[in-house]
Each structure stands twice: as C-alpha cells, then as structure tokens.
Amino acid sequence: MKKEPYPLGKVYGLLEPGPVVLLSTRGESGANVMTMSWHMMMEFEPPLVGCIVSNRNFTFEILRETKECVINIPTAEIAKKVVACGNVSGRKVHKFEKYHLTVEPAASVKAPLINECYVNLECRVVDTRMVESYCMFILEVVKAWIDPSQKWPRTLHHRGMGEFMVAGKRMKRPSEMK
Amino acid sequence: MKKEPYPLGKVYGLLEPGPVVLLSTRGESGANVMTMSWHMMMEFEPPLVGCIVSNRNFTFEILRETKECVINIPTAEIAKKVVACGNVSGRKVHKFEKYHLTVEPAASVKAPLINECYVNLECRVVDTRMVESYCMFILEVVKAWIDPSQKWPRTLHHRGMGEFMVAGKRMKRPSEMK
Numbered sequence: 001m002k003k004e005p006y007p008l009g010k011v012y013g014l015l016e017p018g019p020v021v022l023l024s025t026r027g028e029s030g031a032n033v034m035t036m037s038w039h040m041m042m043e044f045e046p047p048l049v050g051c052i053v054s055n056r057n058f059t060f061e062i063l064r065e066t067k068e069c070v071i072n073i074p075t076a077e078i079a080k081k082v083v084a085c086g087n088v089s090g091r092k093v094h095k096f097e098k099y100h101l102t103v104e105p106a107a108s109v110k111a112p113l114i115n116e117c118y119v120n121l122e123c124r125v126v127d128t129r130m131v132e133s134y135c136m137f138i139l140e141v142v143k144a145w146i147d148p149s150q151k152w153p154r155t156l157h158h159r160g161m162g163e164f165m166v167a168g169k170r171m172k173r174p175s176e177m178k
Numbered sequence: 179m180k181k182e183p184y185p186l187g188k189v190y191g192l193l194e195p196g197p198v199v200l201l202s203t204r205g206e207s208g209a210n211v212m213t214m215s216w217h218m219m220m221e222f223e224p225p226l227v228g229c230i231v232s233n234r235n236f237t238f239e240i241l242r243e244t245k246e247c248v249i250n251i252p253t254a255e256i257a258k259k260v261v262a263c264g265n266v267s268g269r270k271v272h273k274f275e276k277y278h279l280t281v282e283p284a285a286s287v288k289a290p291l292i293n294e295c296y297v298n299l300e301c302r303v304v305d306t307r308m309v310e311s312y313c314m315f316i317l318e319v320v321k322a323w324i325d326p327s328q329k330w331p332r333t334l335h336h337r338g339m340g341e342f343m344v345a346g347k348r349m350k351r352p353s354e355m356k
Binding site for chain 2 (some may be wrong): 086155157165171
C-alpha cells in the first residue's frame with residue numbers, strides 16, 4: 001500500500017472505534033509483532049495512546065527496553081494473519097517471515113511499519129508509571145501514515161474468543177463532540 | 179429491556195471492540211450521564227477498565243467524589259440520544275429527563291443503570307493515580323447485566339467529528355487468544 005502522512009490531530013478518529021491493531025517492535029533479535037485490542041486514546045494532540053501489553057508477551061520486554069513501537073491498523077482482508085500473530089510468540093517464530101508481512105522502515109523510530117496495514121502510527125513510550133501495576137504503557141504518536149485510497153476501511157473488532165466484528169455501515173450524526 | 183446477570187470473566191468481550199458507551203453517575207444534583215469512547219480493558223477478572231473523563235466534564239467531579247459509575251452500552255437504535263448526551267453538559271440539563279432515558283437502580287452502586295442500553299456494568303473507581311496527569315480513572319466492574327435477546331448488537335463506534343461506524347458482520351477465526 002502507498003501511504004501519505006496523516007495529521008496528528010486526526011489520529012484519535014482512527015483508534016477510538018476500537019480496531020484490533022498489530023503492534024510492531026524491533027529488538028536485538030529483529031522485528032516482532034503482536035496482536036492487540038486493549039488500547040485507548042488519552043489525548044488529542046500530541047496524540048497519546050494507552051495500551052496493555054502483558055508481561056508474558058515477548059513484545060513487553062522489547063517495548064520496555066527500546067521504548068519504541070508502531071501501531072499498525074489492519075483490515076478484514078488480512079484477518080488470518082492478524083489472528084495468527086496473536087496465537088504464537090515472537091520468542092519461537094519470526095512472524096514477519098512466517099506470515100508474509102512486509103516490513104518498511106519508519107521515519108522516526110526503529111520499529112518497522114507493516115506495509116499491509118492501511119494505517120501506521122510511529123510511537124514512543126512517554127510514561128511507564130503504570131507498567132508495574134497493570135502492564136500499561138503510554139505512547140505518544142510522533143508520526144502517522146495512512147493509505148488515502150481506503151475511504152471506509154473494514155477494520156476488525158474482537159468480541160472475545162476468536163469472534164470478530166467487521167466495521168459496518170456509516171452513520172453521520174450532527175455532533176459538537178470532537 | 180429485560181436484563182440478566184452476566185459473568186464478570188466475559189465482560190472484556192463487550193468492551194474491547196470499542197463501542198461508544200454512556201457513563202452514568204449519581205451526585206448531589208441527581209443522576210447524570212455522558213458519552214464516552216476513550217476506554218480500554220486492563221484486566222480480565224475481576225474486569226478492570228481504564229477510561230478518560232475530561233476535567234471539563236461535569237461527570238469528572240461526580241466520579242472523583244462518589245467513586246462509582248455505570249458503563250452502559252447503547253446500540254444504533256438510540257444513536258440520536260447518545261450523540262445528544264455528548265453535546266450538552268449535565269451542569270445545564272437533566273439529560274435523563276430531556277432525552278427520555280429510563281433510570282433503573284443498580285445492585286451494588288448508587289449510579290443508575292440505563293434501561294435502553296443492552297449492557298450495564300456497575301463500576302467502582304479503584305485507582306486514581308493517573309487522574310491528575312491524564313484524567314484517567316481505573317474502574318473495577320463489580321456487577322454486569324445484559325439483555326440476552328441481543329444476539330448481535332449493533333453497537334456504535336465513533337470515528338471522529340460525529341461520524342460513526344455501526345457494528346457490521348460477524349467473522350469467526352480459530353484463535354488461542356482469549
């Protein structure tokens with residue numbers, strides 16, 4: 001996919017509907033990726049994102065050490081790969097190779113972008129105070145990319161135990177909310 | 179809607195797909211409600227939920243004082259009311275009366291359940307350490323209710339600036355993820 005930069009102030013609209021995301025990192029053993037649904041927006045601009053990464057996950061160690069990652073938003077077209085990435089640990093498998101995900105260099109972090117995802121958000125860890133209690137990292141999005149040809153992306157939303165909801169119809173409501 | 183109790187260990191599947199929720203509270207001035215999309219699961223059981231409530235919102239004061247609330251999950255059928263609740267402050271308007279939302283007593287907290295929502299999660303604030311920095315409250319769900327007749331609820335998912343996505347098709351993928 002061909003991407004272009006996306007304004008940081010509009011990033012919240014990509015994450016607050018709750019898509020499953022692929023969190024990519026780069027540690028000493030190379031690029032790794034995990035599937036994640038436990039994330040939320042915390043601030044509009046600069047965009048802050050809270051997320052939970054279990055300390056049983058390989059990503060936890062890499063994230064704590066490198067303090068960098070990329071949030072990649074996939075669509076239903078690659079649902080199989082998204083689920084596969086959540087079913088195995090990067091300690092055992094090089095997931096990018098095994099699941100044929102294409103690594104691209106980021107502009108501001110060492111963690112890789114995933115080409116097959118329509119959004120890539122380059123992030124730095126800015127607050128680790130809640131890591132010990134809840135495995136919660138607070139990320140700042142420092143650079144955002146989007147494939148502008150995706151007008152109404154079919155994002156995936158996990159409803160537990162391998163059951164997903166695919167983004168449905170558009171509904172416009174006059175709102176004063178941001 | 180007629181509700182029945184729902185197992186606390188299954189609550190995560192209701193919130194991780196990112197639905198817009200109505201957060202109800204009860205302060206000295208009575209019942210209040212706000213619209214919220216910035217929330218995430220933090221633990222399976224007991225279910226912990228992180229959420230951001232701006233300190234400009236009336237709910238912020240009530241939540242900090244009473245340490246109790248209910249997360250109500252609406253569906254597209256009441257989208258107009260959901261948006262209306264997000265466009266006005268409870269300082270000015272009694273939203274339950276104005277928008278004809280039906281208050282029901284909760285089992286474990288003073289904050290009210292909203293009858294028109296298919297899920298009600300009674301919550302207590304269990305951690306306020308991130309309130310000062312990020313207006314982030316950590317809630318424990320102490321009692322959960324669901325309308326069992328809603329097999330595939332058309333939840334609302336905000337994509338920014340009054341544009342919503344309505345929950346679409348179901349997709350099942352063999353997964354070892356919880």
